[in-house]
Amino acid sequence: MVGSGQSGCQIAEELHKAGRRVFHSVGGAGRAPRCYRGKDTYEWLTLAGFFDRTPDMLPTPQARFAANPHVSGAGGGHDLNLHQFARDGVTLLGHLTGASDGRLGLAPDLHESLAKSDQLEARVLGLIDSYIARTGLDAPPARLPALRDGYDQSIITELDVQEAGITTVIWAAGYNFDFGLVKLAVTDSDGFPVQQRGVTAYSGLYFVGMPWLHTQKSGLLLGVGDDAAFIAGHIAGG
Incomplete structure (x- = not known):
């Protein structure tokens, strides 16, 4: 699996649950919990005005192209977390850099990508907590599991597809405007x-x-x- 936006993570999860061995080349897309402090996270973000932000509020114009946080609506909705993927047995990889003669080249940036995902979740939770405090809403505190399993995985920079048993590559790396x-x-x-x-x-x-x-x-x-x-x-x- 190449890509760790919403689609990439959802497909990777379903393949793993179906019993397939999954190698997941991940990028810097962030995550958010499906629910937090009694509401769907997207409901909180809507109430807090997160989706009303205008382009001039972005750090750079390139931020317009950022992926949406990965979550799932399957089974009534649940979290998607790359660290949980690692705990469950998915092999996480850095960015795919190329392929030649049956070998995949991979960037050694897995941990950096995981850190970006962790940081976005922390930012989202902080925004929601601030909104609840500012408005005085009655919303019980919540603590999410602090998973770090992805950081324990070895950094792989080259992979032989035959030795790894890889027979299918699924691209979920987004697209460019045309x-x-x-x-x-x-x-x-x-x-x-x-x-x-x-x-x-x-x-x-x-x-x-x-x-x-x-x-x-x-x-x-x-x-x-x-x-x-x-x-x-x-x-x-x-």
């Missing part, structure tokens, strides 16, 4: 549309359904309707 069909200068140096809440400088050309067009939730079901309504109003207003 606006090649639009023959206009509509993207910035990072390949992101130049627009204001989906409205471009070109009459009749709009963007909708992408994260960070207006807020973080512009690319989520939670917020795409608001952006679509704004675009529809702009079109109707001429």
